[in-house]
Amino acid sequence: MRIGELARRAGVSARALRHYExxxxxxxxxxxxxxxxxxxxxxRLVAQIRSLMAVGFTLEDARPFVACLRAGHASGNACxxxxxxxxRKLAEIDAEIQALVARRTEVATQLKQACPGCAIRRTQ
Amino acid sequence: MRIGELARRAGVSARALRHYExxxxxxxxxxxxxxxxxxxxxxRLVAQIRSLMAVGFTLEDARPFVACLRAGHASGNACxxxxxxxxRKLAEIDAEIQALVARRTEVATQLKQACPGCAIRRTQ
DNA sequence: GTAAACGCTCACACCAACGTCAAGGTCAAG
DNA sequence: CTTGACCTTGACGTTGGTGTGAGCGTTTAC
Numbered sequence: 485m486r487i488g489e490l491a492r493r494a495g496v497s498a499r500a501l502r503h504y505e506x507x508x509x510x511x512x513x514x515x516x517x518x519x520x521x522x523x524x525x526x527x528r529l530v531a532q533i534r535s536l537m538a539v540g541f542t543l544e545d546a547r548p549f550v551a552c553l554r555a556g557h558a559s560g561n562a563c564x565x566x567x568x569x570x571x572r573k574l575a576e577i578d579a580e581i582q583a584l585v586a587r588r589t590e591v592a593t594q595l596k597q598a599c600p601g602c603a604i605r606r607t608q
Numbered sequence: 609m610r611i612g613e614l615a616r617r618a619g620v621s622a623r624a625l626r627h628y629e630x631x632x633x634x635x636x637x638x639x640x641x642x643x644x645x646x647x648x649x650x651x652r653l654v655a656q657i658r659s660l661m662a663v664g665f666t667l668e669d670a671r672p673f674v675a676c677l678r679a680g681h682a683s684g685n686a687c688x689x690x691x692x693x694x695x696r697k698l699a700e701i702d703a704e705i706q707a708l709v710a711r712r713t714e715v716a717t718q719l720k721q722a723c724p725g726c727a728i729r730r731t732q
Numbered sequence: 733g734t735a736a737a738c739g740c741t742c743a744c745a746c747c748a749a750c751g752t753c754a755a756g757g758t759c760a761a762g
Numbered sequence: 763c764t765t766g767a768c769c770t771t772g773a774c775g776t777t778g779g780t781g782t783g784a785g786c787g788t789t790t791a792c
Contacts (some may be wrong), residue, residue, distance in 0.1 A: 488768065498769090503750055517758060519769055539711045542748070561722030570719040574728070576711045581705060587663045588701045595694040598685030604698065612738060622739085623780060641788060643739055666778070 487512075490522045501530070507543050509533060509550050529553055532560045540577070559602035560582055611636075614646045618654035625654070631667050633657060633674050651675055656684045666700070669693055 491498045504510040505520075510529055512520035529550055536546045548569055549560030589595055592604050615622045626633040629644070634653055636644035653674055660670045672693055673684030684690055716728050 497750075499750060499752085502771095506710060507749095511641065517769080518771095519758085526631065537768075539714045540708075541739090544748095559722070566717065567723045567726065569717060570722060571726070574712065574715050574719065577708055577715065583703055584708065586704050588686050588705065590663045591694060591701065593684060593699050594685060595691065595698060597693045598683070602691065602695070610739075621780075625783085626741095627778095627780060641739080643788080662780090668778095675739095 485522050486515075487522070488518050490530065494527050494534070496530060496534065504530070504533065509547065515603060525553075527534060532599065539573075541569075541573060545573060609646050610639075611644050611646070614650060614654065618651050620654060620658065626668065628636075628654070628657065633667060633671065640695070649677075662696075665697060669697065 487498045487501055493499055494501075497574060501510060501520075505512060510522075510526060510533075512522055515521050521531075529541060532549050532553060533543070536549060537543075546561060548565035550586045552563035552566050553560045555563070557563060561570075565575070609617075611622045611625055615625055618625075625634060625644075627640075630634060632641060634657075636646050636650070639645050653688075656673050656677060657667070658669045660673060660727060664725075672689035673689060676687035676690050677684045679687070681687060718730060
């Protein structure tokens, strides 16, 4: 299939697919006229990338997962490199959460000082 | 005082001070030679901006606080506009925390699936 | 007098993941 | 033969807060 069809079926833009190729994530063979040609397996690669991005991974983070799928594994998770990324990202997320919680406390303190009557409750 | 001295005393770069001026936050009068001239009060303005940035506020967010100080209030917190920003930022932070926690859960689930033996504990 | 230190105004560079034009080639339907 | 949908590469724009350098004028200390 060509880029437009893959884009539609995978739910991304053609521009995004070209970007992934630039980054070396999705390799397409070329037809005689220069058009990119993809196969069914590429849909899974894109899906893997998008699901990782949905939880805040960068394209760089996604690289081992894609490599794992291309290596023939049933899941992009099945390689030790992927597991390592998961662990690293988990630590990053935890650090971000802690930083945010600290900021929240600081802001809440300032708000209380600025407006003693203001109710401060966690937003639902 | 000139920009270099304010930069040193406030702990920011001269470039940052020029940027704040571009954004309309810190207004400097000009000496005959074109040099910016600041006074003691400007140190407080910069300090206010930096303390807000330290908890994730943008320069745009800091605007009401600076205006409040320039209006003669003892604290940049003392104006209703500032309080409103605090409340808005608090809601934003809460939303970010919730999003991060959701992502963490998702990543932890994937990690568990990828590597059942891997211990998943919150990073200290 | 001169050199160091300081100031000025542009204006590009950075990071991430694309969006969005520009300017054009390819191909099937009518 | 032309329209229109599709494809190509290239390159700038987005967001925020500066860093960095160019190229030039000013002040200050010796």
